[in-house]
Amino acid sequence: MITPSTHSIPASGSFCKVAAGVYWLRMPLPFALDHINLYLLEADEGLYIVDTGVQSEHSKTIWQQVLNALNKPVAGVIATHMHPDHCGLAGWLCQQFKVPLYMSALEYYGAIAYFSPNPGADTSVEVDYFVRAGLSQAEAESYVSDHSRYAESVAPIPLAYQRLQAGKSLTIGNRQWQILTYGGHSPEHVCLFDAEARLLIGGDQILPYISPNIGVYSREPEAEPLTDYLYSLQQLKQLPADTLVLPAHNQPYTGLPTRCDELTSHHLKLLDRLLKHCATPQSLQSCLPKLYRRTLTGQMLFFALAEGLAHLNHLVKAGRVTRSLDEQGVYRYQACETN
Numbered sequence: 001m002i003t004p005s006t007h008s009i010p011a012s013g014s015f016c017k018v019a020a021g022v023y024w025l026r027m028p029l030p031f032a033l034d035h036i037n038l039y040l041l042e043a044d045e046g047l048y049i050v051d052t053g054v055q056s057e058h059s060k061t062i063w064q065q066v067l068n069a070l071n072k073p074v075a076g077v078i079a080t081h082m083h084p085d086h087c088g089l090a091g092w093l094c095q096q097f098k099v100p101l102y103m104s105a106l107e108y109y110g111a112i113a114y115f116s117p118n119p120g121a122d123t124s125v126e127v128d129y130f131v132r133a134g135l136s137q138a139e140a141e142s143y144v145s146d147h148s149r150y151a152e153s154v155a156p157i158p159l160a161y162q163r164l165q166a167g168k169s170l171t172i173g174n175r176q177w178q179i180l181t182y183g184g185h186s187p188e189h190v191c192l193f194d195a196e197a198r199l200l201i202g203g204d205q206i207l208p209y210i211s212p213n214i215g216v217y218s219r220e221p222e223a224e225p226l227t228d229y230l231y232s233l234q235q236l237k238q239l240p241a242d243t244l245v246l247p248a249h250n251q252p253y254t255g256l257p258t259r260c261d262e263l264t265s266h267h268l269k270l271l272d273r274l275l276k277h278c279a280t281p282q283s284l285q286s287c288l289p290k291l292y293r294r295t296l297t298g299q300m301l302f303f304a305l306a307e308g309l310a311h312l313n314h315l316v317k318a319g320r321v322t323r324s325l326d327e328q329g330v331y332r333y334q335a336c337e338t339n
């Protein structure tokens with residue numbers, strides 16, 4: 001069991017103190033997951049903002065109110081990873097306050113790439129990704145990437161940044177934050193760990209009640225993010241058991257080793273279901289009902305395919321499933337007899 005912290009959850013758009021010099025801000029999101037937790041770290045020179053919310057007038061107004069209430073300058077903006085709810089206003093905040101953006105290299109360049117429409121590039125590789133998953137040609141074409149959506153929810157990423165690297169640390173006020181980076185949910189997700197206070201800013205890497213999306217997308221169809229993610233859980237499990245985790249969604253909690261075990265067993269169960277289902281050759285699309293009960297369309301289907309493929313790629317690379325291309329150009333997955 002994990003134990004939620006005793007701090008009461010701040011109302012949407014407001015904040016509270018969760019540790020000395022650490023504030024927890026609850027920012028609304030216009031999605032089914034209706035909020036994100038952002039953190040502010042206090043130092044003599046000002047506040048370091050950790051994650052920002054998506055770009056919207058409403059989020060900007062909340063930032064102005066919060067920063068007025070704290071009455072301290074902003075000293076820097078840290079984005080744990082490139083997803084719009086985390087770095088949506090990073091560029092705007094950096095520009096407003098003329099402060100640096102801190103990100104890991106893969107997340108920074110990933111964010112820049114998502115902004116680039118790249119006109120004239122061959123989109124057939126994106127169509128192939130969906131056709132190989134079992135979608136019709138017409139369905140596949142409807143999913144060809146639309147960069148405008150990312151650009152709508154993310155203010156332009158600053159043209160310069162300061163790189164966060166695993167093994168280094170950031171000193172902010174009285175705290176020394178170790179920089180930890182992990183793959184799985186995004187390529188080089190940053191977590192910050194204060195070993196002395198046993199405080200972990202976890203971002204989306206390790207959430208208390210939901211499993212972060214682990215997906216393989218058309219940009220890198222042979223990626224193995226689930227392998228990376230399971231490895232990250234083994235590493236996070238090594239942190240002290242009484243560490244207070246400050247996650248990006250839901251509420252702070254202790255019980256990190258338990259949560260690592262729960263998330264590991266969640267993914268192992270999904271792998272097991274897929275192995276059973278692939279006793280006869282199956283397409284990715286035909287595997288999805290084994291992973292999700294609800295009917296999948298639109299964006300839900302897009303993310304479900306990505307998550308399903310992450311699990312199948314993991315099994316293929318582990319030699320537990322074989323993959324072959326059928327006459328329709330669809331990948332068929334079949335469990336190996338040695339399973």
Ligand SMILES: [Zn+2]
Pocket residue numbers: 081083185186204
């Ligand atoms: Zn994320």
